[in-house]
Amino acid sequence: TLFGAPSPKTQELDDHYFGAIPPRVAAFMKEANQELWKLGIYAKTEHNEVAPGQFELAPIFTNGNVAVDQNHLIMDILRETAKKHGFACLLHEKPFQGINGSGKHDNYSIITDDGQNLFSPGDKPAENIRFLLFVCAFIRAVDTYPLLLRLSASCTGNDHRLGANEAPPAIISIYLGSYIENILYDIYTKNRKKQTTQEEKATFNPVTGLSYIPHDNTDRNRTSPLAFTGNKFEFRMLGSSMSASFSNTVLNAIMAESLNQIADELEGIKYIQDIREKALTICRTLIEKHKRILFSGDGYSEEWAKEAKRRGLPNVKSFIESTEVLNDPSVINLFTSLNIYSEKELAANRIILQEQYEKIMGIEVRTMIEMARKDILPSQIAELKFYNDIINTSGKNTPKFIRDHASTISTLIDQTYQAIQSLEDAWQKATTIGNTFEVGQNIYYKINPLMDKLRASVDAYEKIAAREFYKLPSYEDILFNI
Template identity: 45%
Template sequence: MSGYQVRRSVIEAITNYTPPTDTLDFSKTKPTDIFGCNVFSDKVMKRMLPKDVYKSLMNTKKSGEKLDPAIAGPVAAAMKEWALSKGATHYTHVFYPLTGLTAEKHDGFLSPDGEGGAIAEFDGSLLIQGEPDASSFPSGGLRATFEARGYTAWDVTNPAYILENPNGTFLCIPTAFVSWKGHALDKKTPLLRANQAINKSARRMLALFGNDNGEMVVSNAGPEQEYFLVDRNFYFARPDLMVCGRTLFGAKPAKGQELDDHYFGAIPRRVLSFMLEVERELYKLGVPVKTRHNEVAPGQFEIAPLYEQSNLATDHNQMIMTVLKSVAKRNGMACLLHEKPFAGINGSGKHLNYSLSSPSQGSLFNPGDTPHENMQFLVFTAATIRAVEKYGKLLRSCVASAGNDHRLGANEAPPAIISIYLGEQLSDIFDQIKQGGLKGCKKKGCLEVGVDTLPPLPMDAGDRNRTSPFAFTGNRFEFRAVGSNQSIAGAQVALNTMLSESLDFMADEIEKITKGDPKKLNEACQKVIQSIMKKHGQIIFNGDGYSEAWQKEAAKRGLPNLKTAPDALPSMTDKDVVKMFTSYGVFTKEELESRREIYHEQYNQHIQTESALVAKISKTIILPAAIRYQGELAKVCADMKTAGLKPTTGTLEDVTNKLRGLQNSTAELEKLMAQNSFKTVEAEARFRTDKILPAMLEVRKWADELEMVVADDLWSLPSYQEMLFIK
């Protein structure tokens, strides 16, 4: 199909667009009526379970007590009854393998009764444990290929839910996924372990302040999910989007995001219809989505939920990604979650808002009105400063991927250099402590707008720094380096464990100084914070993270600049990282080594797939189009010469030169791709970074130049201008 035909199909689809579902009238059906209607929630369980079973289950969920296996039978019976009432015919143990995607195997409730009928079966053993084939999931050497057994284990802390399909529904049970020998093969198991660790360490610190009343301390997350939408006609006409999730070719459009007219602009009608349907589906699943808006780049949007406990937030973010993709299909669009679908405009991230809290204390990162007097807050913040400086390379490795490499370091996303933004007020407080005396803090003011009819606006103590990868934003930290296509579990596992180690270090030091005397607590805290600031304070940077000056300054401070995934991934098994994770029971050394190998393999496979597609598209789509145009130009020149006119050969020569460049660069790429003898996955990753990626860019350079001159009706690939602006 030519580009012209694809364009006509898209315009017709948009012109004749009607929403695919019946209109939901919220004046008749309130959002509160549908919120969580497909969730086996605490409210449902309280109604359906025996009181003692419900109480035992809540103790496990809210206090971290060990699960009593005896309750599995009554819970399974109630869950089955509820699911059948919702029309479910099957159930599945949902888990999150190291592919980063959601995995599920469906089993039917019905079994023959021996009398020509069937009965619905689902007992406690089926709820607690499942056995999917683990042989085809990444393991990084944790098991041999022939060792196929893997187990899913019921995650009692997150609720089961119903997923709807046009032809029925099925029950989804959140689970962890482990090998036959108990190794974690998923994203959830390490997060649950890290949640245990931070609860223990944070409560130890709270106890020093007299604030541990037995309540769990939990980590919280609020991921802001960015994504692109393109019409499906365009999507299917772009093999690179279908296979790789990003465009491997595409000339810069005449207009991109230069006018800043898309951000927070009016949402296009079809996109808004899509968003409303997404929100309705997520409401049913109990996902507390709060915000929707246009993002900076044309065709880019964002959805953000309210803050939740980290494990639930992680599961909900996976649901959000799944729902975005499925609803986009129903609306005639494709949802792109790649970190950099289009070159030259902003990519997509997943800003991870992170904090610690307990029911009575609230956010442990809440400074209050007088942060200089809130020593508990200062201690938890100092622990964060120490953790991020000491384990900055680990934090960078958690967001390392082939897709995120295209985004990090560009003037749209945080740099690959990990630093902390504290803002003017907090930086001043910690500087005072570093100098040896805490006297006060800068006060918040009011912002006078200069319009009599507008009220004075309370002024925050510090501005927001969008160039910082790890920024304090009032009562939490925002880790902005997570990629849009990544699970937020990895970053949270690292943050929880890093903070656990730092809090325990500080507790040890404080206890040495106070020797049990609470009167010495304030003085001891200041001494420990002072030591941390002198040793780790170089991680704090409130300036422009995009500037070249910061690159030089960071090097002087000794902060690593790990620009690519092959630079960052080896840090996962640094000696101090292994010691930290193993001492807190979050990862074994073998599990860490397996992940390093898996993520290197995934990186290599991504680049291998992309390079193969670059060569194929170059030879089978772009080259033929350019040759046809060259032929047309040559014929015109020949006809002019026959007619006795002087041929105009400038365009023909230009196209011929660009064609030659495309052919030569493609041949060079294929020559490099033929090299496949590497001693390690790390060596292969380095080769693909240093050799293959530049060769791919060289092919793209010539192809994009040809796109600017080849006749539009011969160019079959939809252009950036069309994909980004036709909605």
């Protein structure tokens, strides 16, 4: 929301996350499922999420192009079904300040036409050369094109979410899990010691008298933007309103380029043993060159931002900044050489994205100013008049609270009005200077702080305003009535 003071209670108790699905929401989910079943779309899980009023749906995996189409249909059905149950399905990445936003997880793997998953480690990952080669190809692809991946997960709303201690950071890195990562480092250091097989690792149980519990070989690091999860990579940066089509296009393109390079080195080798040795050499070279992209620590920490800078990893903090990667010669060559996009198409996409950012921000700025003028200022003035009338009537007998309250509201009126004026003037200047990218940068660096300033003034008033005067719904009204 453009305005909205934080609720006294939000998500700190985790009671929503671990609680039962509310009956009204369960009824909505039931009807949504019935509509999805008619289209052949099946949900694997549905559950409460961390923030109040937030829920998750995960469909069953399928081929990439089908999955993207299904995701579009799911969003449409959720919105339409929500209306029938008196809800609004908000797909914005950050609908409410101060609580978790929403995103999508793009689960990526490569499967052959006969059903073999090339990211499946098998029982003995250390001896599965094909698996190791494809993982190393993925590592190379991500480290070579981190900014392109950042763009594929970027939109105006996601700027409010990424790196906000609830979602992956804007710095691209890969988490493999200690088991797979140790295998790769053994290859890199030529330490070919015997590895524990998947079966041995799964069946080991130090507690006697209990049957074994299968052990996942990838501890799930929720702070990582790209994590290996058993037999796939989970790309966690996408915003909830976005299509996954471009992110999958990017993943396929960068993987294709990496595999092309590897194929050039392997093709022509006659004997299988020579191919295995060459493949290990390729893995070793790729790990040495691209190991900086591997990170298993806390992606939310300030230490990681410093470490990423030391490693030379880019930290692009805004959607508008990420759009310029489509102007990068290496990115243009990637898409044109694979016959995915022409140079003109890339230029058109870049300009469209930049114009989209300007238009969305323009709508938000104009809406913010209109709300402040037509709703907030009249409320402030009416409440100030109410207390001033008491002061004029009571004179010296006016309670201190009323005098102080009137003074505070008067100050907030001035602050709100000044913030409106500053925002209007700055918007006029920001949108008339430079090309589309420069306008976008002006908006991000000059307009956003002024929007924050206006919001701070209005939110400060909401915290002390009498309900009789402040008519806009509060976060409590919106979030805790489902």
